[in-house]
Amino acid sequence: MAKFDYDIIVIGGGAAGLTASTFAGQSAAKTLLIEKEKKLGGDCLHYGCVPSKSLIKSANVRHTMTRAQQFGLPAAGQLMAVDFSRIRERIQKIICTIQKHDEPEYIEKKYNVETKFGAPHFINNHTIELSGKQISARYFLIATGSSAFIPPIEGIDLVNYITNVEIFSLDQLPESMVVIGAGPIGMEMAQSFHRLGSKATVLETADCILPREDKDVSCYVQQLLKDEGLEIITSARVIRVTQKEDVITITYQANGENKNIQANALLVAAGRKANIEGLALENAGVKADRVIQVNSKMRTTARNIYACGDVTGGFQFTHTASYEAVVAIYNAILKIPKRVDFTNVVWCTYLDPEVASIGYNEQRARAAGIDFIVHKESFSGNDRALAEGETNGFIKLIINKRGSVIGVQIIGFHAGDLIHEWVPVLNGKVKLSVLTDSIHAYPTMAEINKNASVNYLVSTIPSWTKKITKLLFGYQGKV
Numbered sequence: 020m021a022k023f024d025y026d027i028i029v030i031g032g033g034a035a036g037l038t039a040s041t042f043a044g045q046s047a048a049k050t051l052l053i054e055k056e057k058k059l060g061g062d063c064l065h066y067g068c069v070p071s072k073s074l075i076k077s078a079n080v081r082h083t084m085t086r087a088q089q090f091g092l093p094a095a096g097q098l099m100a101v102d103f104s105r106i107r108e109r110i111q112k113i114i115c116t117i118q119k120h121d122e123p124e125y126i127e128k129k130y131n132v133e134t135k136f137g138a139p140h141f142i143n144n145h146t147i148e149l150s151g152k153q154i155s156a157r158y159f160l161i162a163t164g165s166s167a168f169i170p171p172i173e174g175i176d177l178v179n180y181i182t183n184v185e186i187f188s189l190d191q192l193p194e195s196m197v198v199i200g201a202g203p204i205g206m207e208m209a210q211s212f213h214r215l216g217s218k219a220t221v222l223e224t225a226d227c228i229l230p231r232e233d234k235d236v237s238c239y240v241q242q243l244l245k246d247e248g249l250e251i252i253t254s255a256r257v258i259r260v261t262q263k264e265d266v267i268t269i270t271y272q273a274n275g276e277n278k279n280i281q282a283n284a285l286l287v288a289a290g291r292k293a294n295i296e297g298l299a300l301e302n303a304g305v306k307a308d309r310v311i312q313v314n315s316k317m318r319t320t321a322r323n324i325y326a327c328g329d330v331t332g333g334f335q336f337t338h339t340a341s342y343e344a345v346v347a348i349y350n351a352i353l354k355i356p357k358r359v360d361f362t363n364v365v366w367c368t369y370l371d372p373e374v375a376s377i378g379y380n381e382q383r384a385r386a387a388g389i390d391f392i393v394h395k396e397s398f399s400g401n402d403r404a405l406a407e408g409e410t411n412g413f414i415k416l417i418i419n420k421r422g423s424v425i426g427v428q429i430i431g432f433h434a435g436d437l438i439h440e441w442v443p444v445l446n447g448k449v450k451l452s453v454l455t456d457s458i459h460a461y462p463t464m465a466e467i468n469k470n471a472s473v474n475y476l477v478s479t480i481p482s483w484t485k486k487i488t489k490l491l492f493g494y495q496g497k498v
């Protein structure tokens with residue numbers, strides 16, 4: 020057997036790369052992890068999930084202060100302007116705390132993973148060059164992630180736009196902000212900055228926000244955000260941007276007309292592009308168009324090279340990146356065949372209210388040619404939601420012809436946590452009656468999961484069964 024420097028080299032130290040390398044390192048494989056930046060952790064830790072959720076918390080606390088009177092408290096009065104540097108400090112503290120688990124010394128000691136920093140390129144499918152030195156490996160895993168896609172808008176390179184990389188380290192809160200793109204990243208940031216006191220406007224080419232969600236979900240959330248004062252302009256195409264001192268003018272086309280809007284900050288959140296430049300993938304026989312092509316075992320077109328996470332396109336979440344990484348290592352290192360299955364993929368957009376989904380929604384079910392019915396319940400019927408003052412939202416069950424739940428969407432307070440009761444239900448093909456026969460604590464938001472199931476099952480009981488019950492036992496009630 021040919022001798023290589025390492026059994027596996029993982030390129031990219033984000034969610035996918037860290038999961039893959041630590042799993043490989045614990046599986047007796049001599050593992051090297053290579054990261055281009057100075058620190059491990061990737062987008063999720065430094066410019067994605069962690070800073071965005073920390074920022075969202077600050078924004079939501081401020082928003083709750085404005086609602087004091089709704090809870091029978093004295094009004095919080097005129098809120099002081101936000102000093103963004105304090106929020107930035109909090110975000111950095113949280114990142115530093117989590118970073119401790121991603122220190123090279125820590126992962127070497129705990130998981131037998133060696134780390135090197137730099138940006139390697141492939142010489143062939145078994146060799147890379149890093150800082151002028153060639154290193155070989157039996158297997159490679161590419162997990163270089165994605166970056167903000169910058170659309171070809173006239174003048175875009177001449178203005179100081181920001182992306183997810185800059186937004187969490189701004190010196191001060193912008194007085195106004197335009198966000199291009201109404202996907203999860205754009206919407207989470209727009210609501211947060213609006214709640215912190217910026218005048219935020221979202222411009223989106225599609226006819227609604229969160230286009231991956233069903234129309235009833237995205238329209239519902241869009242209306243709530245508009246009611247809160249966030250400006251959302253859909254079916255709008257940005258065609259030009261210019262800047263004079265600290266004012267950026269954004270020209271967009273909507274309803275056949277050109278319109279201008281001005282702001283102090285321009286956030287581009289118009290999708291993601293895979294980080295593949297500089298890797299010289301062609302030298303290794305790894306095919307990529309806009310993303311690296313992989314099969315369901317996460318193997319690329321080169322037999323000994325795997326790829327996972329954002330760089331492969333698909334679902335671009337931290338949890339799907341880690342899931343794919345585990346599948347790749349099972350196949351590459353442990354030789355246990357595994358394939359990815361995204362039927363019951365779960366996700367959440369951390370707006371207020373949160374928008375969470377598992378499995379099929381109507382769009383996905385229709386695309387798969389599945390017959391289904393929809394059962395909906397409002398949060399306004401949940402006692403805890405009333406006590407919390409959080410009655411916006413609903414749960415939506417997608418049920419197939421056999422009466423099995425194949426998807427759930429929850430829009431509401433803590434939806435991202437509530438959806439997880441459905442993870443074992445859908446993955447374990449658990450009957451709905453198990454949920455309806457189980458005991459849920461009162462009063463909890465989670466009762467919405469049980470109540471939706473009970474009410475759906477009750478709605479399927481044919482009226483003749485009640486007639487028979489009445490006859491059999493001589494009951495006197497209505498049928």
Ligand SMILES: Cc1cc2nc3c(=O)[nH]c(=O)nc-3n(C[C@H](O)[C@H](O)[C@H](O)COP(=O)(O)OP(=O)(O)OC[C@H]3O[C@@H](n4cnc5c(N)ncnc54)[C@H](O)[C@@H]3O)c2cc1C
Binds near residue numbers: 036062066294296328
């Ligand atoms: C603002 C924002 C909020 C988000 N919120 C959520 C959320 O709440 N929940 C969720 O699940 N997902 C969220 N995401 C998505 C999530 O961050 C990504 O899906 C996840 O980070 C993908 O992991 P990855 O390992 O594929 O890529 P990354 O985490 O980006 O890691 C890739 C790593 O590879 C390195 N790299 C790149 N090129 C090279 C090279 N040539 N050589 C060596 N190293 C290289 C990069 O520096 C980086 O460290 C969010 C993203 C953003 C931008």
